[in-house]
Amino acid sequence: MNNTYNNLNRKSIRNRRQLLRKKKKRRRITVISIMVIIIGIFGILKLNNKNNLKMSSESKISFDNDSDNNKEVLISVIGDLTLGTDEKFGHSNSFPEAFDNNNKDYLYFMKNVVKLFENDDYTIGNLETTFTDSKIKVPKGGRVSFNFKGQKDYANILKYSSIEGVTISNNHIYDYGVDGMKDTVSALEDAGIDICGEEYKIVKDIKGIKFGFLGYMGWNISDKLKDKIVNDIRDLRNKGVEVIIPYFHWGSESEHEASKNQVELARFSIDSGADAVIGSHPHVIQTIENYKGKIIAYSMGNFCFGGNFNPEDKRTFILQIKFNLKDKKLNNMEYKIIPTMISSRDDKNDYVPTIAKSSKEEILELLNELSPTLNNKIIDGFFTIDN
Numbered sequence: 001m002n003n004t005y006n007n008l009n010r011k012s013i014r015n016r017r018q019l020l021r022k023k024k025k026r027r028r029i030t031v032i033s034i035m036v037i038i039i040g041i042f043g044i045l046k047l048n049n050k051n052n053l054k055m056s057s058e059s060k061i062s063f064d065n066d067s068d069n070n071k072e073v074l075i076s077v078i079g080d081l082t083l084g085t086d087e088k089f090g091h092s093n094s095f096p097e098a099f100d101n102n103n104k105d106y107l108y109f110m111k112n113v114v115k116l117f118e119n120d121d122y123t124i125g126n127l128e129t130t131f132t133d134s135k136i137k138v139p140k141g142g143r144v145s146f147n148f149k150g151q152k153d154y155a156n157i158l159k160y161s162s163i164e165g166v167t168i169s170n171n172h173i174y175d176y177g178v179d180g181m182k183d184t185v186s187a188l189e190d191a192g193i194d195i196c197g198e199e200y201k202i203v204k205d206i207k208g209i210k211f212g213f214l215g216y217m218g219w220n221i222s223d224k225l226k227d228k229i230v231n232d233i234r235d236l237r238n239k240g241v242e243v244i245i246p247y248f249h250w251g252s253e254s255e256h257e258a259s260k261n262q263v264e265l266a267r268f269s270i271d272s273g274a275d276a277v278i279g280s281h282p283h284v285i286q287t288i289e290n291y292k293g294k295i296i297a298y299s300m301g302n303f304c305f306g307g308n309f310n311p312e313d314k315r316t317f318i319l320q321i322k323f324n325l326k327d328k329k330l331n332n333m334e335y336k337i338i339p340t341m342i343s344s345r346d347d348k349n350d351y352v353p354t355i356a357k358s359s360k361e362e363i364l365e366l367l368n369e370l371s372p373t374l375n376n377k378i379i380d381g382f383f384t385i386d387n
C-alpha cells in the first residue's frame with residue numbers, strides 16, 4: 001500500500017515538474033515573441049523617422065534653393081530730414097532745444113518709426129541741412145531765405161534710427177559753403193551713412209542684389225542734366241546694379257501737383273532705365289504716378305523737419321517698395337503707403353514723426369485724389385500697379 005502511494009506521489013511530482021517546465025517554456029517563448037515584436041516596431045519607427053528626416057532635409061534643401069532663386073527686398077523712402085535749424089529762429093522751441101531737453105538722445109526724434117526702419121532692408125531720405133561748425137553763411141537771393149545747420153554729431157540721429165542712406169542734392173547742402181558741405185559729408189561718413197547726389201552714388205548689395213541710388217536737383221531741365229542721368233544709369237548698369245532709384249529735389253513749395261518740369265524729368269528717368277523715381281522740396285505731399293508700370297512719387301513732403309516750429313500741414317508718408325527678384329532679376333514690385341505726421345503733437349512741431357492714426361484715411365484719400373493714374377489703388381496695405 002505504501003509502495004503504491006509512494007509511486008503515485010512520485011508520478012504526481014514528475015507531472016507537476018513537467019507542467020512547470022512547459023509553463024516556463026511558454027513564458028520564455030512569449031517573452032521572446034514580445035521582444036521580437038518590440039524590436040520590429042522599433043526598427044520600423046526608426047526607419048520611418050529616418051525617412052521623415054530625409055524628407056525634411058530634402059524639403060529644407062528645396063526651400064533653401066527657392067530662397068536663393070527668389071528674394072524680397074524692402075526699401076523705405078522718406079522725405080525731408082532737416083536735422084537742425086536756422087540760427088535766426090532762436091533756441092526756444094527749436095530742433096536743437098528738443099535734442100538738449102531729451103538728454104541728447106539720438107533716438108528721440110525717430111522713436112515712433114525706428115522699429116519700422118529696423119525691420120526693412122534699407123531706408124533713404126533727403127538730408128536738407130548741413131552738419132557743420134562753420135559760422136559763414138552763404139548769402140541767398142529771394143524774399144525769404146534760410147541757412148540750415150546742425151551739430152556734426154547729429155549724423156548719429158540717422159545711424160541710430162536705421163536710416164542708412166541720404167541724398168544731399170538740394171538747395172541747402174551749400175548753406176555754409178563748400179566747407180559746410182565737406183563737413184556734412186565727413187560727418188555722414190563717420191556715422192556710416194551712404195550718400196548720393198553731388199557726384200556721389202550709392203551702390204548697395206542687399207541680399208546679394210545690387211541697388212543703386214542717385215541724387216539730382218531738377219528745377220532746370222537741360223541737355224547736360226539729361227546726359228548725366230543717362231550716363232549715371234548706364235554706369236550703374238555696367239556695375240551690375242539691378243535696381244536704380246533717382247531721388248530729385250525739384251518743384252514748387254506748397255504745391256500738391258507736380259510741375260511740367262518734374263513730370264518731364266521723372267518720365268525721362270524711367271525711359272532711361274530707372275526703376276522708380278522719388279522727389280522732394282515742395283514740403284507737402286504731391287502726386288504719385290504710374291508711368292509704364294513704374295512708380296513716381298513727386299514729393300514725399302517733410303519728415304523730420306527742423307525748419308518750422310509749427311507747420312500748418314504736418315502730413316507726410318513713408319513709401320515702402322517691396323522688390324521681388326527671381327534669379328537676381330527684378331520680377332515685380334509692390335508698394336505700400338504708410339500715412340505719417342511729422343509731429344506727435346497737433347499743436348506744435350516736436351520733430352517726432354509718428355504713424356498717423358486719426359489722419360490716416362485723410363492722407364490715403366488725398367493721395368488717391370492726387371494720383372489718378374493709380375486708379376484708387378492706394379490702400380492701407382501693399383498694392384501693385386499695372387504696366
